[in-house]
Amino acid sequence: MLAAVSDASDVLLDVEHLKTYYAGRRGSGAVRAVDDVSFQIRRGETFGLVGESGCGKSTVVRSILRLASAHAGEVRFEGRDILAMRGRELRRTRADIQAIFQDPRASLDPRMPAGDIIAEGLVVQGKLSGKDRRARAAELAEMVGLRPDQLRRYPHEFSGGQQQRIGIARALALRPKFVIADEPVSALDVSVQSQVLNLLTDLQRRLSLTYLFIAHDLSVVEYLSERVGVMYLGRLVEVAPARELYENPLMPYTEALISAIPGRRAGRERIVLRGEVPSPTNVPDGCRFRSRCWKAESICAESEPQLRQLSDGHWAACHFAA
Ligand SMILES: Nc1ncnc2c1ncn2[C@@H]1O[C@H](COP(=O)(O)OP(=O)(O)OP(=O)(O)O)[C@@H](O)[C@H]1O
Ligand code: SF4
Ligand SMILES: [Mg+2]
Secondary structure, three states: OOOOOOOHHHEEEEEEEEEEEEOOOOOOOOEEEEEEEEEEEEOOOEEEEEOOOOOOHHHHHHHHOOOOOOOEEEEEEOOEEHHHOOHHHHHHHHHHEEEEOOOHHHHOOOOOOHHHHHHHHHHHOOOOOHHHHHHHHHHHHHHOOOOHHHHHOOHHHOOHHHHHHHHHHHHHOOOOOEEEEEOOOOOOOHHHHHHHHHHHHHHHHHHOOEEEEEOOOHHHHHHHOOEEEEEEOOEEEEEEEHHHHHHOOOOHHHHHHHHOOOOOOOOOOOOOOOOOOOOOOOOOOOOOOHHHOOOOOHHHHHOOOOOEEEEOOEEEOOOOOO
């Protein structure tokens, strides 16, 4: 099942039936963190991924980066399955796919000056001489809005926003094609969030990057993404062009998420979800959302709705979505 792209030649990343489970605690079943997820990302676009805490967003990221081992499915990058890659092919592909994480402080080595952190990937790949590496680090620093003379400083001497800029420069050092940003501004002060988001948008344009962008904040995702996927309990439940998704959500869970965005409720009731998300070690039969869904009927317990295309590029997994 391909969620939403018709022209295959355009596709940079193609995730097909991805399943990544973690070992559960003794006595409980496996944690079905990502449970049969398929989506595609076109070259040059930003694909946003949203959903409540624990729904599996970071596990999708970790699976693509091979930091978590998927046990089923494929992740094709430029047509080749990353999950089956070894050796040199894997190393080369790793240079093409870079990530920016939520907590810049935790992801920067406190003992390394910023310039060395930015140039680390160039050292590992053995690409440039020392002098050329320093020149490239200075170029990258300017690109992300830092001054080259700041490169001798250590991470703790920078603000949170500046630390995230270092993380972004490091991600760009090997001239990647695809950048995954997993909650890149959630740990930052609200006042600097939009600066970092604007930087990401600007870099995308200048460097023809493709983004997978993950955030809790739905308005941030809407602002940056061309298309958005909504996850619930390890599954994608809706995929649509951003504007369409926000104006016309078809799956009740998405409806509830969007109704909770301040300023989005004009003429719409806020839908307050009752109950907890079920445990991913004990996924309900039928529709995973049914324990919280106000539209549930008996068929929802009997069969799991699959993503269906309901209008151009708009896919939803609900028996009653039309
Ligand atoms: N290493 C692990 N071992 C066991 N379970 C894990 C592990 N990592 C994540 N999980 C579980 O897998 C599920 C998905 O976690 P994941 O981190 O992918 O969610 P997320 O959508 O990124 O959440 P958040 O928005 O809080 O970052 C959660 O139930 C989580 O508790
Ligand atoms: S399939 Fe049923 S339970 Fe699931 S979202 Fe649709 S109405 Fe709700
Ligand atoms: Mg996460």
